[in-house]
Amino acid sequence: MIDGVPDADLDPTDDGTARWQRAAVFFGAWRDGDSRAMDDLVRLMTPVLWHVVRAYGLERTLAEDVVQTTWLQLVRGHERVADPRAVSAWLTTTARREAWKVGKAHGRVDTADAEGLDVLLPAQTSAEDHAAAGDESRRLWDAVRSLDQRCQRLLRVVAFDDRPDYAALAADLEMPIGSIGPTRKRCLGKLRALLEPAGGAS
Amino acid sequence: MTDHEDAELFARLRSLWTGIDPVPASLIDRMIAAVATDSLTEEYALLTLVDQPLGAVRGEADALTLQFSDGTTSILLHVTSTADGRHRVDGWVDTATAQIVLSQGDDIRSTTPSETGRFVFDEVPSGLTRVRLTAQVGDEERTLSTPQFEL
Numbered sequence: 196m197i198d199g200v201p202d203a204d205l206d207p208t209d210d211g212t213a214r215w216q217r218a219a220v221f222f223g224a225w226r227d228g229d230s231r232a233m234d235d236l237v238r239l240m241t242p243v244l245w246h247v248v249r250a251y252g253l254e255r256t257l258a259e260d261v262v263q264t265t266w267l268q269l270v271r272g273h274e275r276v277a278d279p280r281a282v283s284a285w286l287t288t289t290a291r292r293e294a295w296k297v298g299k300a301h302g303r304v305d306t307a308d309a310e311g312l313d314v315l316l317p318a319q320t321s322a323e324d325h326a327a328a329g330d331e332s333r334r335l336w337d338a339v340r341s342l343d344q345r346c347q348r349l350l351r352v353v354a355f356d357d358r359p360d361y362a363a364l365a366a367d368l369e370m371p372i373g374s375i376g377p378t379r380k381r382c383l384g385k386l387r388a389l390l391e392p393a394g395g396a397s
Numbered sequence: 398m399t400d401h402e403d404a405e406l407f408a409r410l411r412s413l414w415t416g417i418d419p420v421p422a423s424l425i426d427r428m429i430a431a432v433a434t435d436s437l438t439e440e441y442a443l444l445t446l447v448d449q450p451l452g453a454v455r456g457e458a459d460a461l462t463l464q465f466s467d468g469t470t471s472i473l474l475h476v477t478s479t480a481d482g483r484h485r486v487d488g489w490v491d492t493a494t495a496q497i498v499l500s501q502g503d504d505i506r507s508t509t510p511s512e513t514g515r516f517v518f519d520e521v522p523s524g525l526t527r528v529r530l531t532a533q534v535g536d537e538e539r540t541l542s543t544p545q546f547e548l
Contacts, residue, residue, distance in 0.1 A: 230433075237428045245420045246411075256525055259424060260545045266432050267443050293544075296446045300463060301547050335413050354410040383403060 214239065214357050215283035223279040237266060240283065243355045244290045250351035251294035252344075253301075261297055265290040287356045288363045338389035346382035353379060443467060444543045465543045470532050472541075476548060479520070484548045486518040492532040501526050501548075523548050 218239055224232035244265055248258045268289055269276070276285045339347060352364065365372040444465035461476040470492040477485050488497065490510055497516050498507040501524045510516040529542045 233432055234429050237432055238425055241425045241428050242420045245424065246414055249418055255421065257545065257547065259421065263428060263431050264443065264445065264544050266428050270432055271443065300446060332413055332416060335409060336417065350410060351414060354407045383406060
């Protein structure tokens with residue numbers, strides 16, 4: 196098990212409050228006139244949006260642009276978010292739709308880029324006492340990469356989006372709504388099976 | 398598998414992706430700045446890609462059609478590849494527009510559309526591209542910009 200230290204700020208339960216709830220509080224405060232609350236919301240949700248958008252295989256510069264478009268759409272169209280509690284789902288759904296459209300326009304899923312990420316792994320193993328965690332990451336990454344694109348995308352989106360809008364996700368992945376749950380289960384099952392042989396029961 | 402075990406695996410996946418594909422260092426600060434600047438000035442209206450049928454169609458022969466809109470103004474870009482590997486952008490805008498600017502990094506070119514809103518950029522190299530336009534809505538001038546897209 197890898198310690199969740201690097202992503203502590205992404206852990207939906209790290210201070211006992213789910214991220215979507217914290218997002219709702221910031222957004223509500225911003226609407227009530229606290230302009231700095233928007234900075235907190237951007238800080239909280241930008242990493243989530245980054246991973247959601249990158250799950251669609253967009254090259255990094257385009258991904259940054261999609262994240263920015265998402266924020267500007269929120270600032271300019273915030274009255275469309277009727278209930279502050281929906282702001283987290285609104286942001287991730289908007290980012291996914293934008294990423295999906297941009298990805299389609301460029302006519303490809305950038306698998307080459309996923310290969311490129313590979314080189315970032317060894318650096319984590321440089322310190323001796325991190326070697327075990329590094330091996331663990333390597334095995335997990337190898338397993339993730341052997342999943343089909345749809346599973347990789349679904350797992351990454353679900354991992355970072357603590358309250359995915361299943362209807363929108365289903366539409367984006369061109370799947371019936373009712374099949375997201377089973378597909379998620381199937382993808383997790385495949386991932387576990389891939390992790391088994393090398394490391395025994397986890 | 399229990400929900401708890403699923404949650405644990407998702408936590409490992411988060412660590413993995415956080416480690417191998419980290420959020421660019423300055424992204425959060427840039428987003429804060431973008432949002433702050435935007436709410437102060439509303440410097441330009443944001444055009445977003447319109448979804449199918451005309452939103453983004455990559456046809457045969459490497460032709461690409463992109464439509465952007467902000468609900469008031471729409472711009473249609475039809476991109477074809479030329480023999481030398483460059484691109485020709487045939488555009489059409491539905492609002493009276495004084496100037497259309499196509500930028501690729503520091504490389505900027507501009508043109509004025511015809512009375513029917515048509516314009517052409519020829520010999521455009523590949524790369525990340527953005528189109529801005531200055532539209533006349535009533536007696537007000539508005540600057541609109543597309544997000545970046547790749548040629």
